[in-house]
Amino acid sequence: MSKGWQLTLILCLLGLFALFYQGLWGDPHHIPTVLIETDAPNFEGPDVETGQTISLDQFKGKVVLLNFWASWCYECKVEHESILQLHQLFKDNPEFVMLGVNYQDELPAAKKYLKEYGSTFSHVRDLKGQLAIDYGVYGVPETFVIDQQGKIRHKWVGPITGEVYTNLTQKVIAPLLKAQPTTTTTS
Amino acid sequence: MPIRLTWCLAALLTIPIPLFAAVQDETDVDIQVREIAKTLRCTVCQTENIWESGAPLAQQMRGVIRNRIALGHNTEEIRAYFLSRYGDYILMEPPKHGVNWLIWLAPFLLLVVGGFFLYKEVTHWVRETPAPPSQPEPPLDDQARKRIERELES
Numbered sequence: 001m002s003k004g005w006q007l008t009l010i011l012c013l014l015g016l017f018a019l020f021y022q023g024l025w026g027d028p029h030h031i032p033t034v035l036i037e038t039d040a041p042n043f044e045g046p047d048v049e050t051g052q053t054i055s056l057d058q059f060k061g062k063v064v065l066l067n068f069w070a071s072w073c074y075e076c077k078v079e080h081e082s083i084l085q086l087h088q089l090f091k092d093n094p095e096f097v098m099l100g101v102n103y104q105d106e107l108p109a110a111k112k113y114l115k116e117y118g119s120t121f122s123h124v125r126d127l128k129g130q131l132a133i134d135y136g137v138y139g140v141p142e143t144f145v146i147d148q149q150g151k152i153r154h155k156w157v158g159p160i161t162g163e164v165y166t167n168l169t170q171k172v173i174a175p176l177l178k179a180q181p182t183t184t185t186t187s
Numbered sequence: 188m189p190i191r192l193t194w195c196l197a198a199l200l201t202i203p204i205p206l207f208a209a210v211q212d213e214t215d216v217d218i219q220v221r222e223i224a225k226t227l228r229c230t231v232c233q234t235e236n237i238w239e240s241g242a243p244l245a246q247q248m249r250g251v252i253r254n255r256i257a258l259g260h261n262t263e264e265i266r267a268y269f270l271s272r273y274g275d276y277i278l279m280e281p282p283k284h285g286v287n288w289l290i291w292l293a294p295f296l297l298l299v300v301g302g303f304f305l306y307k308e309v310t311h312w313v314r315e316t317p318a319p320p321s322q323p324e325p326p327l328d329d330q331a332r333k334r335i336e337r338e339l340e341s
Contacts, residue, residue: 005307009304032274034271034272034273035272104243104247128247129243129247129248129251130247130251133251133269133272134272136274138230138273
């Protein structure tokens with residue numbers, strides 16, 4: 001076998017090894033999102049605590065942070081304090097809105113969870129899972145940032161803690177809040 | 188009652204009736220939901236399609252398919268909706284475009300390349316292996332000849 005063929009064979013084997021490694025040690029639950037830079041689907045649902053209807057449309061022109069959670073989700077409890085801290089950080093900015101989306105949950109359990117862990121913003125109930133499917137959600141917690149133009153700018157699967165929190169607040173939300181919304185004129 | 192008729196009735200009794208009932212109860216919408224759901228991957232369980240999965244998300248996805256059928260959406264529109272939410276990952280069969288062709292063709296390519304290397308190596312070994320020296324067959328001795336004759340006669 002010539003040296004060229006031997007080298008090709010080694011490269012092929014290395015490629016296969018890399019794929020095998022990815023298959024064994026990569027995160028099998030990670031699904032790359034296709035929603036970034038697409039229009040955020042509108043939704044409408046009852047508020048977990050008051051029952052009043054909340055719709056995404058009512059926050060047009062603002063930066064919206066959507067956080068999908070459930071009372072049975074362990075990682076949601078892990079991130080809860082950071083989520084409250086994040087709201088505290090931006091709540092005085094009139095351009096910022098934070099909404100929780102209660103996913104695959106029972107209403108009494110969700111209410112008890114909010115009472116126990118605290119809540120400073122509204123939470124909408126996803127009654128039939130339609131909202132979660134519209135956002136390509138496959139587990140909780142998942143967090144989305146929607147910009148002033150209604151486009152999804154960021155998605156994170158997993159708890160918002162540590163470096164993820166820093167990245168989300170400093171590199172995603174803060175720059176968006178400084179950005180001026182583009183105005184469209186209609187004739 | 189003739190024996191043949193008795194046997195036929197006995198055979199009919201062995202067929203599970205609920206099986207028939209399940210098939211007869213399936214409406215056109217159910218069939219369409221099943222056909223679409225079988226092509227979509229359960230994002231929670233991964234190795235199952237959403238028709239076979241018992242996960243709540245799969246159940247909700249089946250509900251979404253049913254609602255969209257009721258709204259008049261066709262199979263392709265419903266599949267396109269899930270594709271727009273979850274990407275190619277949601278499809279049980281990766282679509283045949285772009286880099287996905289690698290998934291479809293790689294096994295055959297590996298087979299061809301592997302076969303080529305094997306062929307090259309085997310022909311190389313055959314070429315390099317020296318042929319055994321040719322020697323004339325030793326003549327049969329008397330004892331062996333007699334034994335062969337005895338065995339042929341028996």
